[in-house]
Amino acid sequence: MVQIxxxxxxxxxxxxVALTPSAVTRYAKLGLSTLVESGAGLAAGFSDEAYAAQGAAIVSRQEALTQADALVTVRPPAAADLAGVRPGTKLIGGLAPYADPARMADYASLGVEAMALELLPRTTRAQAMDILSSQANLAGYHAVARATTELNRCLPMMTTAAGSIVAAKAFVMGVGVAGLQAIATARRLGAVVSATDVRPETREQIMSLGAKPVFEDIRDGDQLTAAAGGYAGEMSEAYRQRQAALVSGHIAMQDIVVTTALIPGRPAPRLISDAQIATMKPGSVIVDLAAESGGNVEGAVVGEMVERHGVKIIGLVDGASRLAVDASNLFARNCYNFIEAYWDKVGKTLAMAADDVLIEAVTLTRGGMIVHPRFVQAAAA
Incomplete structure (x- = not known):
């Protein structure tokens, strides 16, 4: 029997955690068994007893490694932590290949088939497997929730016997999954919300959530480079300068700014400079969701809150992890959906053809070699 x-x-x-008790039930219905290292779910609020009640076997780390046909993971394990894993074992989940390309050589030397689900293309077929989207959605929510705890005022407009309180203003930069959720959350909490992105087509998405789009007009000669897989690309320098000028005037009036802009495989684009921060009101809050990738905000520190010109800047890390129950359930469902898509119900085996478009997109190592074209070139350089 295939074991996860x-x-x-x-x-x-x-x-x-990349496997939750509810996912254990789903795997069992497919005919797969599950092995859970004792304590694997405790940090997310799932006890060993909860797993066992759904039919999972609670085992030691060594047993989980040596008996697995596939390992699911939220974060990329170090090679030393995989000692004893069988060659050919599939390592599936969040492997952060851009963050540490050298790790792929370690996985290749272990003989595992490493599959990074964050490399899935933004297609309809892959949507239910997309770990980036499920986790970014929660991170966008948490960014606004965190900002409200640091802001020195309330968000909604209030009318009291002592007078009225005007609504706070929130500005979201980057309208991907995280940005859209940040807009929706700030709106639900009563803020006056605006947003911007390098993709003009997001204007309608922003308006559909009741927020104001903030865009510099595109002129002849502007080049907005699109990235593969439905991600945002980079702005041309001419557009960047005009957009920066527009944003400079806009952020000076904001109480909360959330930045979410990322470019896969490259440092996050700088969206807010120190000079722009200096124009903001003291007590305002900026949350940088791209801090781990170089940061959208000058002066942001990964995992910390710093203050510049009286403005609090939060270099938010693991926003989804702070909502561990929901984040784990969504992540585990993404992994299940990926595995279920390649489960041969007749042969009771995983049928992951190397030439399948999604398998090609996510597979980093196979047969003791780095096989992903993008990282083969990086390793050879």
Whole structure:
């Protein structure tokens, strides 16, 4: 019988787990068994007893490694933490290949088939497997929730016997999954919300959530480079300068700014400079969701809150992890959907053809070699 294993997440500060008790039930219905390293779900609020009640076997780390046909993971484990894993075992989940390309050589030397689900294309077929979207959605929510705890005023307009309080203003920069959720959350909390993005087509999405789009007009000669897979690309320098001028005037009036702009495989674009921060009101809050990738905000510190010109800047890390129950359930469902899509119900095996478009997109290593074209070139450089 094919066995799916999950290990204790050893990444400091990340409380998520890639296999939850509800996912155990789903795997069992397919005919797969599950092995859970004792304590793997505790940080996310799932006890060993909860897993066992759904039919999972609670085992040691060594048993989970040596008996697994596939390992699901939220964060990329170090090679040393996979000692004993069988060659050919599939390592599926969040592997952060851009963050540490050298790790792929380690996975290749172990003989595992490493599959990074964050490399899935933005297609209809892959949507239910998309770990980036499910986790970004929660991160966008948490960014606004965190900002409200640091802001020195309330968000909604209030009318009291002592007078009225005007609504706070929130500005979201980057209208992907995280940005859209940040807009929706700030709106639900009563803020006056505006947003911007390098993609003009997001204007309608912003308006559909009741927010104001903030865009510089595109002129002849402007080049907005699109990235593969439905992600945002980069602005041309001419557009960047005009947009920066527009944003400079806009952020000076904001109480909360949330930045979410990322470019896969490259440092996050700088959206807010120190000079722009200096124009904001003291007590305002900026949340940088791209801090780990270089940061959208000058002066942001990964995992910390700093103050510049009286403005609080939060370099938010693991926003989804702070909502570990929901984040784990969504992540586990993404992994299940990926595995279920390649489950041969007749042969009772995983049928992951190397030439399948999604398998090609996510597979980093196979047969002791780095096989993903993008990272083969990086390793050879």
């Amino acid at each position: 294993s999950v290990l204790v997440n050893l990444e400091a500060g990340d409380h998520r």
